[in-house]
Amino acid sequence: xxxxxxxxxxxxxxxxxxxxxxxxxxxxxxxxxxxxxxxxxxxxxxxxxxxxxxxxxxxxxxxxxxxxxxxxxxxxxxxxxxxxxxxxxxxxxxxxxxxxxxxxxxxxxxxxxxxxxxxxxxxxxxxxxxxxxxxxxxxxxxxxxxxxxxxxxxxxxxxxxxxxxxxxxxxxxxxxxxxxxxxxxxxxxxxxxxxxxxxxxxxxxxxxxxxxxxxxxxxxxxxxxxxxxxxxxxxxxxxxxxxxxxxxxxxxxxxxxxxxxxxxxxxxxxxxxxxxxxxxxxxxxxxxxxxxxxxxxxxxxxxxxxxxxxxxxxxxxxxxxxxxxxxxxxxxxxxxxxxxxxxxxxxxxxxxxxxxxxxxxxxxxxxxxxxxxxxxxxxxxxxxxxxxxxxxxxxxxxxx
Numbered sequence: 001x002x003x004x005x006x007x008x009x010x011x012x013x014x015x016x017x018x019x020x021x022x023x024x025x026x027x028x029x030x031x032x033x034x035x036x037x038x039x040x041x042x043x044x045x046x047x048x049x050x051x052x053x054x055x056x057x058x059x060x061x062x063x064x065x066x067x068x069x070x071x072x073x074x075x076x077x078x079x080x081x082x083x084x085x086x087x088x089x090x091x092x093x094x095x096x097x098x099x100x101x102x103x104x105x106x107x108x109x110x111x112x113x114x115x116x117x118x119x120x121x122x123x124x125x126x127x128x129x130x131x132x133x134x135x136x137x138x139x140x141x142x143x144x145x146x147x148x149x150x151x152x153x154x155x156x157x158x159x160x161x162x163x164x165x166x167x168x169x170x171x172x173x174x175x176x177x178x179x180x181x182x183x184x185x186x187x188x189x190x191x192x193x194x195x196x197x198x199x200x201x202x203x204x205x206x207x208x209x210x211x212x213x214x215x216x217x218x219x220x221x222x223x224x225x226x227x228x229x230x231x232x233x234x235x236x237x238x239x240x241x242x243x244x245x246x247x248x249x250x251x252x253x254x255x256x257x258x259x260x261x262x263x264x265x266x267x268x269x270x271x272x273x274x275x276x277x278x279x280x281x282x283x284x285x286x287x288x289x290x291x292x293x294x295x296x297x298x299x300x301x302x303x304x305x306x307x308x309x310x311x312x313x314x315x316x317x318x319x320x321x322x323x324x325x326x327x328x329x330x331x332x333x334x335x336x337x338x339x340x341x342x343x344x345x346x347x348x349x350x351x352x353x354x355x356x357x358x359x360x361x362x363x364x365x366x367x368x369x370x371x372x373x374x375x376x377x378x379x380x381x382x383x384x385x386x387x388x389x390x391x392x393x394x395x396x397x398x399x400x
Contacts, residue, residue: 001047001352004368004384005391008048010097010228010298010348011038013089015081016059025080032088039092050095052155053082053139056105056115056358063117069105069131070124072215079138083146090148098136100155100298101230103185105132108358111250115358122249126202127209133188134215137222154189155228155298158182160278160285161235164258169239173255177237180251190227190290192220205249226345227290228298229282233272236260266326269303269364276329283337283344292343297334301350302326303364309381318370318381327383328398349387353378 001009013035020028042049058068066074082098090096108115110125136154143152161177163170179198187195194216202208236258244253264274279297286295302323309320327349338344354367362373368384371377390396 001042002045003388004352005388006047006352007391008050008095008346008348009042009352010050010052012052012055012057012100013085014057015054015078016057016061018085019059019081022059022062022077022081025077025084027084027088035089036092039089043092048095049093050097051085051089051093052097052100053085054078054098054102054135055100056108058105068109068117069128069135072131072134075131075135075138078135079142082139083142086143086146086148090143090146090150094150095226096143096150096152097228097298098139098152098154099132100228101157102132102136102154103129103157103181120246120248122205123207123209126207129184130209130211130215130219133185133219136189137219140222140224141218151225153224153226153228154185155230156182156185156189157230157232157299158186158282158285159231159233159235160281161237162260162275164236164238164260167239170237173237173239176254177235177251180254181235186290188219189222189224190293194220201254205253207249225294227286227293227295229286229295230299230350231279231282231297232299232301233269234275234278236263236273266303268305268308268322272303274326276326276333279330279333280337283334283342284340287337287340287342292341294343294345296344296346296348298348299350300327300330300347301366303366305363306365306370309365309370312379316380317385318379320381320383323381323383324386327386328396331396332398 018027018031018035020026039049062068062074062077068074086096105115106125106129109117110119110121110128113120140152159181161174161181163174179195183195184198187193199208237255238258240254240256242256260273265271266274279300286293304320304323308322309318312318331347334344334347349368351366353369354362354365354371356362357364368381368387370379370381372379
């Protein structure tokens with residue numbers, strides 16, 4: 001990490017690793033020693049730890065006993081875990097993140113069947129979303145009560161929705177997509193309000209979650225110090241042209257996903273669209289509609305597969321120039337946004353080393369360093385050398 005120019009690194013404390021008693025929040029002594037050593041090593045090398053508490057890591061016991069975040073009780077258990085982590089490591093960690101991409105457990109577990117518990121239930125999806133926000137709010141409250149000298153925030157994957165045409169119907173469809181996938185978490189956690197239109201839609205489909213006034217008030221009163229934003233690809237939508245044929249509610253009841261026939265696409269990531277302009281649009285939206293809250297680009301990455309990256313050259317470096325070129329285009333848009341008033345304080349490129357994915361294992365490679373799955377060897381990519389220079393000089397020259 002130090003060789004790659006990192007001055008900060010976002011990593012996680014695993015709920016089921018740190019906590020020995022999931023009901024009380026009592027820690028495991030071996031885990032406490034491990035995490036202290038881990039944090040100390042980062043700090044000794046000049047790398048500021050940014051600690052995340054949840055990314056798709058529900059303890060199996062809580063999923064089996066309570067249904068995970070289907071239960072408000074699990075939101076309380078998460079807060080106990082968070083309080084334990086804050087108490088143990090708060091004097092070393094200045095930046096805390098409650099959840100990374102909290103909408104993904106909702107989408108994967110209750111709408112689109114790509115993550116456990118693989119249910120298809122619109123009402124449960126809404127309930128889980130509410131309880132995740134409740135868990136976040138309880139954790140933020142615990143952090144404030146401990147009066148630690150750091151900051152706490154949340155990381156959301158924000159995906160702008162774009163239309164194929166300028167028709168009113170397509171614009172309305174894009175508004176629905178933005179409401180479900182962005183504003184559902186962004187509005188309560190940053191603007192301190194539940195979107196009225198979303199509540200009305202959920203009520204119309206009998207999908208409103210079971211809540212209490214006190215829990216709703218707690219969610220809306222939990223102030224965060226910063227927002228993290230993950231961005232990879234834009235969303236293209238259009239008004240529904242075909243009949244909705246699922247037997248349970250999903251956001252696609254109100255729109256259809258689309259592909260821009262004139263778009264640019266990444267051949268190494270399922271032909272996902274490439275749209276650097278979206279970075280500027282995200283930043284402008286935060287600036288204009290969310291109080292210009294302090295934020296950072298927590299994840300942005302360009303996927304390639306191992307074959308497209310190729311083997312190391314004579315200099316021992318893997319040539320992923322394709323990735324560098326696209327990163328430059330995206331960062332030019334971020335620079336433009338900052339010049340226009342965006343309150344962005346940093347960037348984390350995904351990711352340090354090729355990592356395993358729930359969906360595609362090691363098919364998509366993002367790392368600055370290659371991980372050889374047979375030998376465990378780390379091999380540097382040209383992107384790492386580019387990033388190290390960028391981090392050292394805090395800039396780069398581009399004609400984009």
